[in-house]
Amino acid sequence: MIEFRMPSLGADMEAGFLREWKVKPGDLVKRGDIIAEIETQKGIIDIEVFDEGIVGELMIAVDEKVPVGTLMTHILSAEEATADILPAQRKVETKKMAPATAIKQREEEISIQATAHHLRASPLAKKVAAEKGIDLSKITGSGPDGAIIREDVEKAVTDLIAPGPPTEKTAADNIRMAVAAAMSKSNREVPHYYLQSRVDMSHALSWLAETNKQKSVKDRLLPVVLLIKATAKALIDVPDMNAWWDNGLQRKKDIHIGFVVSLRTGGIIVPGIHDAGKKSLDELMKTLNDIIPRARTLRLKSSELADSTITVTNLGEGAVESIFGIIYPPQVALVGFGGITEEPWAENGMLAVRSVLHISLAADHRATDGNTGSQFLAAIKKHLMQPEQL
C-alpha cells in the first residue's frame, strides 16, 4: 500500500485547494496519470501519480484546503484492494471504540472549546491584527501562557502573503505575491555572486538557419533551444551547478531546467523542462511548444513545477543585454541570456561585426565559488560554439 500525499509544487508552497478528483476508488492508475486538480497560486495544477495500482478511499473532499504532505488517498495492490476497498467496513471498525476512550475524547473536545472561547492576545497584537485584518482566532500564540503577541501576528501576515488561498484575489495577484515571497526570501538568504561573458553566435545562428531550411515551418528551431541544450550540457561538465542548497550542496542526478515564462497578466511562472540533457533539439523545441502555452494558461502538471534543478531566463525579445537575476531557492544558480545583437568584435587583431550573446550567471556563493561559475560559463560558451554537436 502506497500513501499518496499532497505534493509540494514549489519550495514556497504550503497548501492548495482540491478542485476535482480525476479518479474514483477502485480505478486502476499508472505512473503519470492525473488523479486530481489542485488550485494553487500558480493556477490549477494537474496532480500526477507516480505509482501503479488501484485507488483507495478518497480522503479529501472537493474544495478542501490541503496542506503539503497531507494523506490524500492510497494506491493499493490488487490483493490489498480486494481486502480493503470497502470503506464502509473500516468506518464500522472505527466506531467500535471503547466507551471510556470515547468519553475521554469527548471531554478533551469540550475542554479545548472552553479554553478557545477566551482569546489571549496582547493589546499590541490585537491592535496590529486589527490594522492588518488578521483573524486572531486562527493564530497560535507564543507569548506567556500561549498569549498571542505581535510577533505571532506579523508571522501570520507574512504567511498570508506567501501561500494564502486563491479565493478573492486574481491568479495574477497570487502569482505576483508568490514571486514576491520567493524572491524576497532568496534575496534575504542567498549570497549571490554574478558573472558575465559574451559569446559569438554567428556560427550557431548560421548553422541553425541551415538546419531549419530542411524542416517544415512548424518544426523549425528557435535559438532558445540551443541555449537550453548548451546549458544542460554545461551542467554535465560542471555538476555543482545542477544542485539544490539544503543544509549543504546536494547535487542532482537529473537535469531539469526551469524556464522562465512571463505571463501577459504580469508575474512569471517557471515550468521545468525535464531531462533537458537527454532531449534532442527537436524534442526540446516540442517540449517548449507544449509547455509555454500551458504555462501561460496556468495549466501545468505538478511535476513540472516542483523539481527544477536550475533556472534559465531569456529576455532576448527585448532590448536587454544582460540579466542579473535572483536565484529560485533551493536551486543554486540562474543563467540569464540577453538578446543576440550585432556588436563590434575583435579577434585575431581584426575588428568585425558579429552576432553576440551576453550570458550571465547568478550563483549561490554558499554552494559554489566564482571559479566554478566561470568554468560553467566557459562550458556554455564552448557548447554554443559547436552547435552541430548539441
Add this chain to the structure above:
Amino acid sequence: MGETTATMKITYREALKQSIRDALHQDERAFLLGEDVGRYGGAFAVSKGLLKEFGPDRIMDVPLSESGFVGAGIGAAVGGMRPIVEVMTINFGLLAFDQIANNAATLLHMSGGQINVPVVIRMGCGIGRQLAAQHSHSWEPLFAHIPGLKVVSVGTHEDARSMLLAALKEPDPVILFEYTAMLNLEGETSTDFQPVDLTHAKIRRVGKDVSIITYGAGVYKSLQAAEALAQAGIGAEVVDLRVLRPLDDKTVMASVSKTHRALIVEEAWQSVSISSEVSARITEQCFYELDAPVRRLGGVEVPIPYPKHLEDGSIPQQEQIVSATKKLLQHD
C-alpha cells in the same frame, strides 16, 4: 554632550559636595543647614571642609530637631533666602513630615499664589549599608504622593553634580533624594558639566526590546543588567525617571511605545510605590502598545534586615533584573 569630550573620575560624594560649593558661590542667598553639616563635616562627610570655605552663616549646624530646622528652612525660603536643608537620612525626615507636607507643599496654595517656598531639602536614603530596619529606607513614594512638592532622585554622578543647582532655581519646594550606598562609588562626569533640568526622565541607554524604567540606586544596577542582557542579544533601554513628581510621562511612553515591554525597577517596597504609579500610567496611556504585561521588580515587603545577605536579598539586584527581563521577553 557630543562636543564635551573631557571627563574626570569623581565619587558620588565629591560630586554632591561640588554641587553645594557651586550653589553657594552662584547665589549669595543660598546656605546649607543641617545636623553636623559644619564642624563635623556632615554625617556622611558630604559637606566636609565647607565650613572653612564659607563660614558659619552659610554652613549652619542645627539642633537635633528635624521638625524645627526643616521648619526654619521653610521660613527662610518664604523670607527670600535659598536654603539647602540636609536631613541626615530619610527616616529622620518623617519627624519633619508635617512641615514638608503641611507647610512647604501647601503655602503657595493657601496664600492664593502669593507665597512661594523655594526650599531644597536633601535627604540621604536607600538600602545597602547595613543600617538595619530604622535607617534603611526608600521612601521616595511617600513624598512623591504629595502635590505641591517636586521630588527628584539622584541616580547618577551627572545628577549628583548638577541636580542641586537646578533645584535651587525652582520657585517651589524640592525634595532631593541622595543614595548613601553610592557615596563612595566612582563615576565619570564631564569636566565641563552641563546644567540639567528637573522636568525630564532620561534615557541612560538605548535599546529596542524592552524598557527598564528605574530611578535612584536602580539606575546603575539596571545599566549593568542591560550590559549583561546585551551579551544575550537583548537590547534593553534604561530609563532613569529622575523626577518622581511630576513624572515625565512623555519619555516613559515614548520608550514603551518603541519597545512594547516594560520592567520597572525600584528599591522601595512594591505596594503603592513609584512603580505602581508608572505601571498604571503605562496601562492608561499606551495600553495598545504593550506586547506583554508590565512587570515590576521592587523591594521585598519586610522591614529591611541587618545581615548583609538578607539586606542584599531584600532589594532588586542586577541578576534579578536580568532574569526578570529575560522572563518578560520569554528568553529563558
